[in-house]
Amino acid sequence: MDQEARGRASAKEAELRGVTTDPVVHGHGFHSTAEPQMQEPEVVVVTTTPAEPGSPHRVVEGDRLDILDQIRSPGCAVSIWKRKARWPLLDRLEELSPEQLPELRMATDPDHALSALGTEVQRLGLGDSSFGPDLLEDASKLVRSFCSVMKTNTVRLRFDVIRSEACRKFHLDNVAARLLCTYRGRGTQYGQFRTEGDPDPIHELATGDVGLFRGQLWPTGEGSSIVHRSPPISQGGETRLLFVIDDGGPEAGC
Numbered sequence: 001m002d003q004e005a006r007g008r009a010s011a012k013e014a015e016l017r018g019v020t021t022d023p024v025v026h027g028h029g030f031h032s033t034a035e036p037q038m039q040e041p042e043v044v045v046v047t048t049t050p051a052e053p054g055s056p057h058r059v060v061e062g063d064r065l066d067i068l069d070q071i072r073s074p075g076c077a078v079s080i081w082k083r084k085a086r087w088p089l090l091d092r093l094e095e096l097s098p099e100q101l102p103e104l105r106m107a108t109d110p111d112h113a114l115s116a117l118g119t120e121v122q123r124l125g126l127g128d129s130s131f132g133p134d135l136l137e138d139a140s141k142l143v144r145s146f147c148s149v150m151k152t153n154t155v156r157l158r159f160d161v162i163r164s165e166a167c168r169k170f171h172l173d174n175v176a177a178r179l180l181c182t183y184r185g186r187g188t189q190y191g192q193f194r195t196e197g198d199p200d201p202i203h204e205l206a207t208g209d210v211g212l213f214r215g216q217l218w219p220t221g222e223g224s225s226i227v228h229r230s231p232p233i234s235q236g237g238e239t240r241l242l243f244v245i246d247d248g249g250p251e252a253g254c
């Protein structure tokens with residue numbers, strides 16, 4: 001790594017630790033989240049038993065969007081925004097045939113995510129779909145939140161229509177952090193890494209809940225001991241709609 005790259009890496013690490021550094025060095029825009037910033041979020045520690053001493057293992061949950069900021073706190077491997085109630089959009093998505101669900105990927109930024117998604121949905125011939133603007137507005141809100149938390153101004157995002165057991169093994173993604181929201185079907189499963197066998201217990205995000213997971217490239221070097229996978233698909237032919245946001249680095253699978 002050359003000196004300039006080391007400088008960028010250390011600035012990124014400082015940002016994610018919440019340390020003020022010279023803005024000229026890192027220079028990313030800081031975008032506020034769509035939801036009002038109020039008091040300290042109510043944090044619920046869900047997982048507290050480390051499989052490997054010293055490894056980050058905390059999973060925190062809250063019922064406000066700003067809970068996602070907690071991913072930057074030491075030892076936090078996953079932050080989860082639990083939505084308060086199932087909302088009508090999820091029911092409308094459930095009623096659509098798989099062909100009516102958006103399947104797309106793009107690179108964009110928080111200021112243009114909504115318009116770029118709208119253009120792409122039109123191109124797919126889904127502009128009149130019953131999910132209307134609600135899905136795209138919710139997704140673009142998550143893009144703004146991701147960019148705010150991760151101090152980045154570029155993202156890769158994708159809507160995956162999943163009909164098979166893709167990514168069925170527990171793993172960490174080859175990214176700094178990944179935001180996952182399943183708008184239709186069962187949510188992502190996660191749990192404490194074990195050297196032998198799958199996590200026990202296995203937790204599962206609810207449909208519509210948002211999980212921000214640290215990946216292998218988390219810049220502070222703390223990493224994560226919370227692994228995840230796609231839920232097993234039932235034999236009844238379930239089709240899931242998964243929304244994924246990565247930072248603007250190289251594209252990574254699963």
Ligand SMILES: [Fe+2]
Nearest residue numbers: 167172173254
């Ligand atoms: Fe993954």
